[in-house]
Amino acid sequence: MAPTTRVEHDLVGDKEVPADAYYGVHTVRAVENFAITGSTIAQFPDLITSLAAVKQAAARANRDLGLLPPDIAPAIIGACEEIGSGRLHEQFVVDPVQGGAGTSTNMNANEVIANRALEILGHPRGRYDVIHPLDHVNLGQSTNDVYPTAVRLALVASLRRLGSGLGALATAFTAKATEFGDVLKMGRTQLQDAVPMTLGQEFTTYAVMIEEDRQRLDEAAALLLESNLGGTAIGTGITGHPRYAELACRHLADISGELVRPAGDFIEATQDCGAFVQLSGVLKRVAVKLSKTCNDLRLLSSGPRAGLGEINLPPVQAGSSIMPGKVNPVIPEVVNQVAFEVIGNDLTVTMAAEAGQLQLNAFEPVIAYSLLRSLTHLRAASDTLTTRCVPGITANREHLHDTVHRSIGLVTALAPHIGYAASTTLARRALATGRGIKELATETGLLTTEQLDTILRPENLTGRAPLPEVLTME
Structure with a gap:
């Protein structure tokens, strides 16, 4: 029978590794040490392909x-290209949240690339005397x-x-704004009737x-494309070639298709997590606005008969196990x-970025984990x-037409013509x-029916036409 394991050696000593694994001893120890999230870095394909791109460059x-x-x-280049195309992602088995500032992730990549490169040359996995994960891949x-x-x-x-x-979500809202462009409704401030607007204007916002x-x-992406690659341990470039x-x-810009550029100061770039904090703040901004929009949709569709009931959301599933029809x-x-x-997640990123000390931030793994989850889930939410x-x-x-004409908020449109009092x-x-x-204004003689019809025209109420001249009673 073929052996089920192979023995590899590291600083700590000998360790058995599954014979068919492309990863090696460093990865096995990391799997044992960091059983935190119940997932692996393979959960984030972008991270794996990006690691392969860096190693290829x-x-x-x-x-x-x-x-x-x-x-x-x-x-080595061929192995990286294969991983970049989606192969062997299941071999990236370390937990995304780990001690060591990402060392376990880097070791996992080095070992998988080295062993695949060995196969390409016709050697068995583990022949590190031919291609070594650290001496060659790293x-x-x-x-x-x-x-x-x-x-x-x-x-x-x-x-x-x-x-x-x-962008697709914005296009969907724009299409609805066009569809609802002629639908008059009451705008609200502090949940109280304010002044008329159109439902189209509301959806345009x-x-x-x-x-x-x-x-x-896009602005956050530009900051992220500044790289400290070549700075090695702390940014001084020790062990690296001057032109590396x-x-x-x-090469990384060519492989990735992104405008990757060297940082102005590698020592600063190695310890600074400012670009991650910036991105996290932008994602929080996106989340807050999406959530506010969804609050509005839920409120506008509330009821449908005992709430605002101004819009109807598409029914996508039954709502209750006890209330039929809900x-x-x-x-x-x-x-x-x-x-x-x-x-x-933004708070996690903030605390992790602040916790960095001296020449390195050891907490970038949880920063990466938080940001990648936020991006993935926000994309899924917007698509949904x-x-x-x-x-x-x-x-x-x-219903919207009736609420406008019953609303006391219409009086705001009359104020320039009859005064605030x-x-x-x-x-x-x-x-x-x-x-x-309108009925009361006509009855009291404050304005004629013709004057009211002019002032209360929908296009005048919603700012879509030049405001009429002030109409005063003789």
């Missing part, structure tokens, strides 16, 4: 500098420049997808808010919950809102009697 640079043997460099590198660079690239890739998802946040995501940093960044706003509710998670909710929203047009008296009478503003 390093191998290219070392090849160009003549530091890797001519037969070994192509094998040549000229440190966890402290490889890991944060890979994390940054992974975040940018995930940011691009979130931006695309938010959601699209505008989302588009603003897409711009902030420049070459590695150039339908709940489950899509906005799930988006709210994602927002709460992202806001909590786009596909399962917004396109199916309908307006209760007659007279408007206040009119509002009090309407509130006390339950009668409409």
Whole structure:
């Protein structure tokens, strides 16, 4: 029978490794030490492909500098290309939350790449005398420049997808805004009737808010593309070739398709987590706005008969195990919950970034874990809102029309013509009697029917036409 394990050696001693594993002894110890989240870094494919891209860029640079043997460099590069295309991701088995500033993740990558490269050259896994995970795959590198660079690239890739998802959501809201452009309703401040607007204007604001946040995501991505690759342990570049940093960044930009650039000061860049804090703040901003939008959707659709009942959300599932016919706003509710998670993750990122000491922040793994989850879940939430909710929203047009004409808020439109005091008296009478503003204004002779028809035209009430001249009684 073929052996089920192979023995590898590290600083701590000998350790059995599954014979068919591409990872090695360092990874096995990390799996034993860090059973924290119940998941692995393979949960984040962007991180794995970014690690492969960094290792590939390093191998290219070392090849160009003549530091890797001519037969070994192509094998390492080939292994990285395979991982970048999606192969062997299941071999990345360490927990994303780990001690050691990401060393276990870097070791996992080094071992998988080394063993796959050995296979490419026709050698069995574990023949580290031929290709060594550290001497060859990790040549000229440190966890402290490889890991944060890979994390940054992974975040940018995930940011691009979130931006695309938010763009689709903004388009869905814009389509609804156009559909509801002629639907008059009452705007509200502090949950009280304010002044008229259109439902289209209300939905336009959601699209505008989302588009603003897409711009902030692009700004955050630009900060993340500054890399300390080549700085090695603390940013001084010890053990690295003088030209390595420049070459590695150039190759990484080519491999990733992103404008990766060397940091201005590698020592500063190795310890500074400011770009992560910036991104986390932007994600919190996105979450807050999405949650506020979903609060509005739930409130506007409340009832449907004993609440506001201004819009109808598409019924996507039965709402109750005890109340027949009840339908709940489950899509906005799930988006709210994602927002709460992202806001909590922002606090984690803040505390972890602040906890860094001297030349390195040891807590980047939990920063990466928090940010990657926030990005993944926000994208899923925005996609869910786009596909399962917004396109199916309908307006209760007659109900909205009636609420406008019953609302005391109409009196605000009359104030420039009859004065604040007279408007206040009119509002009090309407509130006390339950009668409409237009009816009372005509009855008291404050304005003629023709004047009221002009002032209370929908396009005048909602700011979509030039305001009429002040109409005074002779």
